[in-house]
Amino acid sequence: MIKLSALGDVVRAVPHMEAICAHHKGQTVWLLTQGAYAGLFEAHPSIKVRVFDRKKWWGPTSVRGASAWLASLGAEVLYDLQGNRISRKLVAKSRARVKVGPDPGSVYDLHPEKSYDFNAPFQPNFADAMDTVLAAAGIGPSQKTAGLFVPEKVNDFVAGWMKERGLAPGGFACLHAGSASDFLSKRWPEENFAALAKLIGGHNKTVVWLGASEDREVNQRLSRQAGIDATSVFSPLGVHALARHACFAVTADSGPMYLAAAAGIPVFAFFGPTSAHRCAVRGQEHRVLSNRVECSPCDKKKCPADKGHACLAGITPQQVMEKILNDPATGLQKA
DSSP states (O other): OBOOOOHHHHHHTHHHHHHHHHHTTTSOEEEEEEHHHHGGGTTOSSEEEEEEOTTOSSSTTSHHHHHHHHHHHTOSEEEBSSOSHHHHHHHHHOOOSEEEOSOTTSSOSBOOSSOOOTTSTTOOOHHHHHHHHHHHTTOOOOOSOOOOOOOHHHHHHHHHHHHHTTOOTTSEEEEEOOOOTTOGGGOOOHHHHHHHHHHHHTTTOEEEEOOOGGGHHHHHHHHHHSSEEOTTTSOHHHHHHHHTTSSOEEEESSHHHHHHHHTTSOEEEEOSSSOHHHHSOTTOGGGEEOOOOTTOSOOOSSOOGGGTTHHHHTSOHHHHHHHHHTOGGGOOOOO
């Protein structure tokens, strides 16, 4: 299997990977992915991981190295779950007997009848579209979600961290206020997140601020007002393990959204510049947080000044809290 990036896309492809593993039960299944995501599968009982670095052109993890490895592997079936220029190049150079991928008229032997058009406004959820790739190979459909296999050392670290901070299972919520540094339009206003954290605290739930290095400054400011700063404390697998103990999560359209959803908890996610129709977590569409404005979704990484970020700024903390309280899966009750 080839799935190179990004974090959220890798996690939401896990149900499809599980379907492939089940279909090929008893056979060796390899996953070619980037090093940043290899750890997600370190405890998986059926998947072996080969690391790829798209920035390198020489060495075993480079484009050339991956091509040579795929050719030497002589796979029975190669599933391209990425479908971009680099993955198609890797597929073309492989010696797989059968090549499965998302695009007709390309390098694949088996494929859906039509390509997925990212620019079309009402394309199906991307995860559902990936089911059509599996169907072309006689597999599926995949489950709506699938959890990750977490090593005991990760679970122990999470349990120790929670104990040190007095966090009991179900006694906290995971919030991710950030986004990729080059996609700031995904962020709900910081002051709204601060107000929401205080509302959540009013229901005797602690807020844990998740994020990586690009979220450090915003999480530091928010945690001074309410909650615990967990920036860069956990690996992606650790975020998933922590989320298993949370009562719910509130996030942007981001990697932590998919990691929390894979943990099986309610995830309330903001969608403004990006399409909830295409990207929302399957089975959690009713928890999407969006403001219906004409310009949304726009896929712009920075909101034009004249639009006032209306797609997200128009959503109030009180509206989000009301949605959380009206969801019986969160365990919170109205006062």
